[in-house]
Amino acid sequence: MQFQNTDTVYEFAKAAVEEDNEVMVFCDVDAVYNLMANQILPDQRTSAKKLAELITKGVHFLVCRESARLRGIDSNKALIEGAVESSLGELALLMYQSDRVIAFSI
Numbered sequence: 001m002q003f004q005n006t007d008t009v010y011e012f013a014k015a016a017v018e019e020d021n022e023v024m025v026f027c028d029v030d031a032v033y034n035l036m037a038n039q040i041l042p043d044q045r046t047s048a049k050k051l052a053e054l055i056t057k058g059v060h061f062l063v064c065r066e067s068a069r070l071r072g073i074d075s076n077k078a079l080i081e082g083a084v085e086s087s088l089g090e091l092a093l094l095m096y097q098s099d100r101v102i103a104f105s106i
């Protein structure tokens with residue numbers, strides 16, 4: 001979810017949640033960097049700030065525990081409020097239970 005994909009996910013998730021859809025975004029590999037709380041800057045519209053805004057609108061952000069660990073990120077302390085630690089096993093279950101799944105990659 002870095003670069004243009006972050007903006008694409010933001011716009012897509014925003015539109016979907018505004019249409020009363022339940023939206024879950026699973027962040028894996030380097031996408032976990034988009035949810036770093038220290039990237040929320042008061043004077044800039046950063047990716048983390050935009051994604052935190054989506055959380056307040058009801059979008060659920062799941063963070064791959066192993067991807068965070070491999071990048072030295074403590075997913076219990078370093079992520080934006082509302083981001084939830086998860087696993088690839090949970091992602092597989094969510095994909096099975098969901099009506100639609102859309103994947104973005106860098």
